[in-house]
Amino acid sequence: MLMPHPAVLRGLLAEYEAAAADEPVDATGRPGPRTRDLAYTLCVSTGTRDVRRALETARRHQADAPAPATPPAPVAAGAPAGVAD
Numbered sequence: 001m002l003m004p005h006p007a008v009l010r011g012l013l014a015e016y017e018a019a020a021a022d023e024p025v026d027a028t029g030r031p032g033p034r035t036r037d038l039a040y041t042l043c044v045s046t047g048t049r050d051v052r053r054a055l056e057t058a059r060r061h062q063a064d065a066p067a068p069a070t071p072p073a074p075v076a077a078g079a080p081a082g083v084a085d
Contacts, residue, residue: 003045006065008045009058012038012045013042013058016051016055019032019034019035023035042058046058046061
């Protein structure tokens with residue numbers, strides 16, 4: 001299974017945890033929209049269907065990953081990915 005770059009996964013985990021702690025729940029008691037979006041992205045990124053399993057998988061993957069390196073440079077908007085100038 002493909003897994004996101006460790007830096008990307010680390011960022012998703014940090015964003016999810018911050019949103020889950022800071023974002024108010026909606027009128028039905030469910031997490032807010034940003035938290036739900038990040039939960040979905042974590043599930044897709046880890047190949048799971050439940051955010052608890054996604055978090056476990058992401059944290060396990062982080063523990064197994066080598067020490068953090070410089071994250072990959074972002075691709076400029078409109079630039080084709082993987083094509084050198």
